[in-house]
Amino acid sequence: MTTAEESPGTASLRLLATGERELQRIVLDMHDGPVQDLFAAMSHLQLLERELAAQPEAQRRTQQSIHLLERALGEIRTLIGVFRPPGFERRDLGAILEGLVVQHEALTDQSVELTLDPALGDCPLPTKIALYRILQEALANSHRHAAATRQTVTVERTGAQFALTVSDDGRGFESRRVLAAEADVGVEGGHFGLRGIQDRVGMLGGTFTIESAPGRGTTLRVTLPAA
Amino acid sequence: MMIRICLADDHAIVLEGLRALVDGEPDMTVVGATTDGDAVEALVRREAPDVLVLDYELGGRRAPEVIQALRQGEQVPRILILTAYHDGETIRSALESGAEGLALKTASPQQTLSAIRQVMAGQLVFPQAARRWLEARQASRSDEVTAREREVWGLIAEGLTNVQIAERLALSENTVKFHVQHLFQKLGVKNRTEAALRHATSGRVPRGPTTG
Numbered sequence: 002m003t004t005a006e007e008s009p010g011t012a013s014l015r016l017l018a019t020g021e022r023e024l025q026r027i028v029l030d031m032h033d034g035p036v037q038d039l040f041a042a043m044s045h046l047q048l049l050e051r052e053l054a055a056q057p058e059a060q061r062r063t064q065q066s067i068h069l070l071e072r073a074l075g076e077i078r079t080l081i082g083v084f085r086p087p088g089f090e091r092r093d094l095g096a097i098l099e100g101l102v103v104q105h106e107a108l109t110d111q112s113v114e115l116t117l118d119p120a121l122g123d124c125p126l127p128t129k130i131a132l133y134r135i136l137q138e139a140l141a142n143s144h145r146h147a148a149a150t151r152q153t154v155t156v157e158r159t160g161a162q163f164a165l166t167v168s169d170d171g172r173g174f175e176s177r178r179v180l181a182a183e184a185d186v187g188v189e190g191g192h193f194g195l196r197g198i199q200d201r202v203g204m205l206g207g208t209f210t211i212e213s214a215p216g217r218g219t220t221l222r223v224t225l226p227a228a
Numbered sequence: 229m230m231i232r233i234c235l236a237d238d239h240a241i242v243l244e245g246l247r248a249l250v251d252g253e254p255d256m257t258v259v260g261a262t263t264d265g266d267a268v269e270a271l272v273r274r275e276a277p278d279v280l281v282l283d284y285e286l287g288g289r290r291a292p293e294v295i296q297a298l299r300q301g302e303q304v305p306r307i308l309i310l311t312a313y314h315d316g317e318t319i320r321s322a323l324e325s326g327a328e329g330l331a332l333k334t335a336s337p338q339q340t341l342s343a344i345r346q347v348m349a350g351q352l353v354f355p356q357a358a359r360r361w362l363e364a365r366q367a368s369r370s371d372e373v374t375a376r377e378r379e380v381w382g383l384i385a386e387g388l389t390n391v392q393i394a395e396r397l398a399l400s401e402n403t404v405k406f407h408v409q410h411l412f413q414k415l416g417v418k419n420r421t422e423a424a425l426r427h428a429t430s431g432r433v434p435r436g437p438t439t440g
Contacts, residue, residue, distance in 0.1 A: 044242075103361075107358075
């Protein structure tokens with residue numbers, strides 16, 4: 002059997018791409034089904050709500066239903082935003098990272114300063130996926146936990162590797178303690194998803210450092226091989 | 229004044245809901261609707277609406293492709309793209325397609341109504357986060373096709389390659405590439421075929437200052 006000869010590393014990398022394709026399918030199902038239904042239902046309800054002006058109680062219930070649907074749609078919006086792969090196979094690294102930053106800004110109203118090396122060049126698919134998902138996690142962390150007002154992202158290519166640096170001016174944390182805690186509880190229970198980032202970096206043979214201290218912001222730096 | 233609106237979405241339930249909601253507004257009326265991406269141009273030609281609400285993915289056709297086809301026509305309505313996706317690529321391609329705005333299917337339809345009024349009032353309706361691309365679009369809009377680019381454009385329409393154009397105009401191939409790239413950006417086309425097609429109707433695009 003040919004698959005038996007495959008190294009565990011190659012299999013993991015292939016699974017990474019397969020996982021992204023699965024996500025694509027799930028997001029498409031959400032898009033074609035619930036999103037269209039909810040949007041159509043809300044259109045009808047908003048019209049109905051106006052027609053019920055003479056019946057305050059019925060109008061109130063309709064408004065309540067509208068709010069609930071709006072909330073459900075809002076949650077779907079976030080899920081689609083987080084999970085939908087950005088076309089890894091057809092778009093270059095700079096474009097997908099810039100798109101991610103804009104999406105993050107649109108979702109959070111936070112402003113991100115992005116600096117992209119103009120000569121990023123070709124990027125292997127597993128590295129591209131990893132850089133995207135790591136940046137996504139880092140931006141989300143700094144929004145969720147750090148109460149940062151300013152985030153900066155730099156992506157560079159230096160010879161045979163890509164370097165991603167994400168900094169914020171948030172409240173910071175004791176990185177050693179958090180990393181140790183995450184090592185015990187695994188990805189699911191992790192506070193900061195740092196474990197997930199470490200796993201991705203480890204799989205590709207890259208490096209990962211995080212500098213943070215309470216009150217001093219956080220800087221995360223990842224390097225990954227370019228080939 | 230009534231805003232005359234056409235709706236194009238391949239989800240019939242969305243069309244039905246949106247149509248009812250729009251028609252319930254005192255200042256708006258739906259004058260036409262279609263679920264067929266290939267029928268949009270004919271619908272717009274027939275109804276000449278003020279605003280076209282266009283699903284980003286209409287069957288096999290995407291909004292930018294539909295918009296490009298519409299721009300070949302005499303009358304181009306203001307266009308509001310409706311989409312469930314608010315990722316960078318969708319926002320950017322909506323902006324670059326020349327649409328006036330973007331409304332989300334994952335937000336309240338009430339916001340779609342507001343966006344229709346905003347584009348009707350001449351505003352561009354995009355997320356604040358897209359400002360970096362918005363600025364670029366405004367800059368490129370003020371850029372007219374230069375005389376040299378127009379010359380290159382004419383030769384592309386004749387079917388010449390970059391090398392042949394370079395020879396004809398006594399320029400280096402790199403310079404030609406540079407002009408071609410800028411020309412495509414200004415015209416909003418992706419390739420030579422599209423540029424050539426556009427050349428046939430070039431009376432409707434910005435002219436260079438020294439052409440004649």
